[in-house]
Amino acid sequence: MDVVSDAIFAAHLGHPRFHRVRTRGSWCARQDAYEGAGFHVVLKGGCSLLTDGGTAVSLGVGDAVLLPHGTGHVLADSPVDAEVAARTAVPFTRWLAESEAAESAAGPPDREGTELLSGTYWLDCSRTHPLMAELPEVVRLPARVGGHRELRAAIDLLAGELDQVRPGSCMALPNLLDLLLVYMIRAWMEESEGGTWPGALGDPVTAAALRAMHSHPAARWSNDLLAAEAGVSRPTLARRFTARVGRPPMAYLAWWRVVLAAGMLRDTTQTLAAIAGRVGYGSPYALSHAFTREFGVTPGRYRARAAERSASAAGSR
Structure with a gap:
């Protein structure tokens, strides 16, 4: 993607x-x-x-x-x-x-x-x-x-x-x-x-790092590996990516992983352990901790609320 x-x-x-x-x-x-x-x-x-x-x-x-x-x-x-x-x-x-x-x-x-x-x-x-x-x-x-x-x-x-x-x-x-x-x-x-994201995707270094993370979000990325994907040094990647995206590469990756997890919780019946593996977390506990920190709610409660919301929306159509 x-x-x-x-x-x-x-x-x-x-x-x-x-x-x-x-x-x-x-x-x-x-x-x-x-x-x-x-x-x-x-x-x-x-x-x-x-x-x-x-x-x-x-x-x-x-x-x-x-x-x-x-x-x-x-x-x-x-x-x-x-x-x-x-x-x-x-x-x-x-x-x-x-x-x-x-x-x-x-x-x-x-x-x-x-x-x-x-x-x-x-x-x-x-x-x-x-x-x-x-x-x-x-x-x-x-x-x-x-x-x-x-x-x-x-x-x-x-x-x-x-x-x-x-x-x-x-x-x-x-x-x-x-x-x-x-x-x-x-x-x-x-x-x-002058838009932030048109600029980010127009910058070859930032775009290469984003493409790598979005293509393989569960990979064991590091700043060094992402810099190699972009063909620049680690400091150059950190400087250009942070300036254009608004957060460092690994912080963006951590955020994107829990957003992907939220989508899987909403759209599938997969277990938290299966979802953790698909988005790059070593255990369901690690994902749950990161997810709760980002969304302010546990994965289980998020899934229940998403199901309630979907049922309510379907009934209103």
């Missing part, structure tokens, strides 16, 4: 939810804050977005926007301020239902209307990788000619799958939505100026 894939995988839960919305006339809808990431892609027409933090974004055909921290926001057919939004916005779920009912009653889609692909990714924010935490409140990805070709291709494929139900659609859609998230984060990294 590479760092970006691992960062997404660490927090990603279940399949994303999505809606294709066709609407016309004047409208204004509010999405409350939630634990996860949201996105909107404009397939036709245009709209405006206003976050609870005051960020305003105008969106046109082909534009995509990612809200990586589940920020509450308002979508409207035209720009609105916070006062107007508070007075006129209807809850997002109600707006979806009303738009669907209006479309059914009206027949063929209005050429002058707006068409959106909107969705959410459910994330475990207790295990957010710093790369994900660094993402801004809103990532706007405009539809520039020649820009982010993979992202544009994913959007086109999604639109095509939504146009008609075809064999395999139930598999294709959630996987395309996962690809959409990867491509949106990748596009942000390509355009980011």
Whole structure:
């Protein structure tokens, strides 16, 4: 696994939810804050977005926007301020239902209307990788000619799958939505100026050490071995890695191992001893001690809470 894939995988839960919305006339809808990431892609027409933090974004055909921290926001057919939004916005779920009912009653889609692909990714924010935490409140990805070709291709494929139900659609859609998230984060990294993690992954020494740790987290890494992987001296690795990542290599590895363990506790029924071996700890006791120090809860209690949370989320869908 590479760092970006691992960062997404660490927090990603279940399949994303999505809606294709066709609407016309004047409208204004509010999405409350939630634990996860949201996105909107404009397939036709245009709209405006206003976050609870005051960020305003105008969106046109082909534009995509990612809200990586589940920020509450308002979508409207035209720009609105916070006062107007508070007075006129209807809850997002109600707006979806009303738009669907209006479309059914009206027949063929209005050429002058707006068409959106909107969705959410459910994330475990207790295990957010710093790369994900660094993402801004809103990532706007405009539809520039020649820009982010993979992202544009994913959007086109999604639109095509939504146009008609075809064999395999139930598999294709959630996987395309996962690809959409990867491509949106990748596009942000390509355009980011001065970001910590784009800089870290752009530095060959730091990137080599990260790649080694993420590829083989259970290996018996040392600063000397990681420096050899990066082709530099131990002091050079320590200096460059710490400056770009914010913690020394071995401290990052220790943190990443317990984050991986948390994912296995949540997603599998493996014993603590088996998980300890997979993430590089010599005994379940050693893992339990490190895990409790990082998360403030024992592995057993963490697993029980994760199961309760998953059951509650499944019941609310």
